[in-house]
Amino acid sequence: MPQHASRDSVTQDPALRPRLLFTDLDGSLLDHHSYDWSPARPWLARLKRLGVPVIPVTSKTRSEIVPLRRAMGLADTPFIAENGAVAGLPPAWCHARLDRGPGPDGLVIKTLGVDIGFIRKRLAVWRERLDVAFTTMSEMSLEELTDFTGLAEPEARLARMREGSEPLIWADDDDGLVAFREGLEGDGLRLVRGGRFWHVTGESHKGSAVSWLIERFQALRGSRPLSLGLGDGPNDIAMLESVDQAVVIRGCHGLEVSPKQPALYRSEATGPAGWAEGVAYWWGRADRRVIPAEAPATHRRVGHEAPGEAA
Numbered sequence: 001m002p003q004h005a006s007r008d009s010v011t012q013d014p015a016l017r018p019r020l021l022f023t024d025l026d027g028s029l030l031d032h033h034s035y036d037w038s039p040a041r042p043w044l045a046r047l048k049r050l051g052v053p054v055i056p057v058t059s060k061t062r063s064e065i066v067p068l069r070r071a072m073g074l075a076d077t078p079f080i081a082e083n084g085a086v087a088g089l090p091p092a093w094c095h096a097r098l099d100r101g102p103g104p105d106g107l108v109i110k111t112l113g114v115d116i117g118f119i120r121k122r123l124a125v126w127r128e129r130l131d132v133a134f135t136t137m138s139e140m141s142l143e144e145l146t147d148f149t150g151l152a153e154p155e156a157r158l159a160r161m162r163e164g165s166e167p168l169i170w171a172d173d174d175d176g177l178v179a180f181r182e183g184l185e186g187d188g189l190r191l192v193r194g195g196r197f198w199h200v201t202g203e204s205h206k207g208s209a210v211s212w213l214i215e216r217f218q219a220l221r222g223s224r225p226l227s228l229g230l231g232d233g234p235n236d237i238a239m240l241e242s243v244d245q246a247v248v249i250r251g252c253h254g255l256e257v258s259p260k261q262p263a264l265y266r267s268e269a270t271g272p273a274g275w276a277e278g279v280a281y282w283w284g285r286a287d288r289r290v291i292p293a294e295a296p297a298t299h300r301r302v303g304h305e306a307p308g309e310a311a
C-alpha cells in the first residue's frame, strides 16, 4: 500500500477521482533502441482528451526533455528530470506562494536534489581513495556517448547538461561497487541502476519526486489523485512504490525490477507497446481493476472504454 493511500482515498469512487500518470521514458514510453513512441500514441491522445496529465519521470536532463515533451504533446504537463533531482512545472502547476516566476521557457524549475558540482567533487574523491574504475558521462567524448547510447549528436549534447545527477559506466568489480556505494552514502549520495548507466544522485529519487508532485497537485486542487506509474528499470522501483497502481514494462536489460506494490501489472510487450498494454490493463476497462477486492458491484462497470468516456 502506498504510504499516502488513506482509507478515504481508497473508498472514494475511483471514477470520480482526478488521475495522474507518471512514466519513465527510455525503455518505457520510448523504445529502448529507436526512441520511437508510436505504439503509445493512441493512449496519449486519449489521455489528453480526458485531461489526464502524462508526466515524464526520467533520468534525462531538463534540456533533453523540453523539446521531447513538446514533440510528444506533453507541453502542458510537469516533468521530473535526472531521476528525481529536478522538477519542471508548467504555469497551471505553480503555486503563487511557493514558486518564483517561470523562466524564459515558461517553466518553473525546482531542484529537489543536490548540486551537480558537489556530486562531481565527491566522485573524484572516491575514485582516488578506493582506486576504482568508472567513466562518468561528463568524461565521455561526444562520440563515445553517441556510440554508447545511440543518441544523435545534438541529443547527446543535451544529455550532458546535468543539473543534479551524474550517470556513469562502472568498469570495476562488485566488491569495488559495494565500497563505492558505501562511500557515496556517507556523503548523502545514492547510486541507482538505470537501463544503460549507473546514476549518482542526492537523496531525492523518482519516488520522492513523484510524491512531491502528488502533494503539489493536492495542494492546488484539494483532492488526492489516483496515480498510475510505469517503468522498466531498477531506478523506477521507488516511483512504482509511490503510486496507487503500477506497471513494470518488460525490459531489454535482464535486470530484476520487483517493487513492493500490491497493485502491480507486468507487461508482455517491451517499450511503448508494453506501455500501452499496461495503461490499458489499469485504465482501459472502466474501473473494474481499481479496487477489485473492495469495489461494490455498482462500481464494477464492464467495458473497454477509458474512464470518463464510458458515460
Ligand SMILES: [Mg+2]
Residues within 6 Å of the ligand: 024, 025, 026, 027, 028, 195, 231, 232, 233
Ligand atoms: Mg527506463
